[in-house]
Amino acid sequence: MTLKNKKILITAAGQGIGAASARACAAAGAQVFATDLNGDLLANLAGIDGIETRVLDVTDAEAITSLAAELPDLDGLFNCAGVVHHGSILDLDDAAWDFSVNLNVTSMVRMCRAFVPGLLRRSKSQGTASILNMASMASSEKGFVERTAYGATKAAVIGLTKAIAADFVAQNLRCNALCPGTVDTPALQGRIASAPDPVQAEKDFIARQPMGRLSTVDDLTPTIVHLLSDNSSFMTGQSVLVDGGCTI
Ligand code: NAD
Numbered sequence: 250m251t252l253k254n255k256k257i258l259i260t261a262a263g264q265g266i267g268a269a270s271a272r273a274c275a276a277a278g279a280q281v282f283a284t285d286l287n288g289d290l291l292a293n294l295a296g297i298d299g300i301e302t303r304v305l306d307v308t309d310a311e312a313i314t315s316l317a318a319e320l321p322d323l324d325g326l327f328n329c330a331g332v333v334h335h336g337s338i339l340d341l342d343d344a345a346w347d348f349s350v351n352l353n354v355t356s357m358v359r360m361c362r363a364f365v366p367g368l369l370r371r372s373k374s375q376g377t378a379s380i381l382n383m384a385s386m387a388s389s390e391k392g393f394v395e396r397t398a399y400g401a402t403k404a405a406v407i408g409l410t411k412a413i414a415a416d417f418v419a420q421n422l423r424c425n426a427l428c429p430g431t432v433d434t435p436a437l438q439g440r441i442a443s444a445p446d447p448v449q450a451e452k453d454f455i456a457r458q459p460m461g462r463l464s465t466v467d468d469l470t471p472t473i474v475h476l477l478s479d480n481s482s483f484m485t486g487q488s489v490l491v492d493g494g495c496t497i
Contacts, residue, residue, distance in 0.1 A: 250278030251478040256371075257325035258282040260307050260360065263290025265434030266383070267329040269466035270473045274325075275299035277474050282320060286330075307356035313363045322367030325477040327381045328357045331406075333440065334398035341397050353402035354409065357382055361413060365422070372421040381476050382410045384426040386492040393457075403428075407488045414486030423485035425476050430492035431457065432464040460493040468493075 257274050261267040263285030271283040275297055284305035285291050291302040305316055307330045331353045334345050361380060372378035387393045388403035410426040417424070431437065431454050444450030455463060472491050475481050490496055 252277040252279035255279045255324040259327040261330035273470035317363035329383045349398035354405045380424040428490045
């Protein structure tokens with residue numbers, strides 16, 4: 250199995266892409282620590298072989314350091330948590346900007362800082378370890394309307410990823426960023442439902458995907474497993490687009 254003997258922590262694993270990733274990594278043989286802000290959502294993963302759950306708010310610096318002290322050294326860290334702010338720069342007040350920076354970027358800085366020492370111990374003893382940071386095609390890869398805070402913070406995730414990759418490349422700790430297209434998750438369904446015209450909003454999301462359909466979480470999980478596994482051991486510092494051709 251691709252992830253046999255790997256200990257992998259995933260943030261925002263209560264639903265959507267994070268939950269699908271927890272299931273896929275466990276199915277590939279990993280011991281998964283599935284974390285989320287919402288303990289009720291984590292209950293859906295209870296009893297799955299290879300998955301342990303922990304409540305973790307990634308904006309809580311102290312909770313991150315205590316979890317890093319509690320858990321064994323990791324082979325893989327998937328920083329999946331993030332939030333979409335809808336709006337142009339004219340809709341972006343300081344509070345919304347700070348919230349996006351804190352959840353989309355600062356949380357990943359803190360997670361990496363807390364877990365990199367253990368990941369380095371594993372890369373030394375096992376020959377490799379891997380960090381995967383959730384970015385988006387809406388980032389430095391491509392601009393989208395009404396995505397100022399989102400695009401800027403996801404671009405920062407790509408920069409953070411490349412910097413970490415550069416610092417630790419010689420120690421075989423790899424770091425890559427994932428850039429999905431538009432993925433059918435509870436978050437996306439929430440954005441559609443809260444639009445003034447939800448039917449049109451769904452059509453618009455599909456229309457921006459040249460394949461004429463939304464991504465499913467299952468379109469992403471093989472790449473997520475690959476990037477956390479030794480099959481990608483010569484890949485680092487990359488921004489990996491799985492976007493159905495949006496950025497062709
Ligand atoms: P989702 O809403 O379906 O799931 C998000 C999860 O994050 C929820 O379980 C929620 O409880 C958890 N969460 C929220 N705040 C948290 C916090 N402070 N600490 C820990 N957990 C927290 O979202 P999704 O669509 O699966 O998105 C997951 C990631 O993928 C995000 O970073 C998002 O930006 C990125 N992404 C999503 C899409 C898309 O179209 N859905 C596209 C590209 C990138």
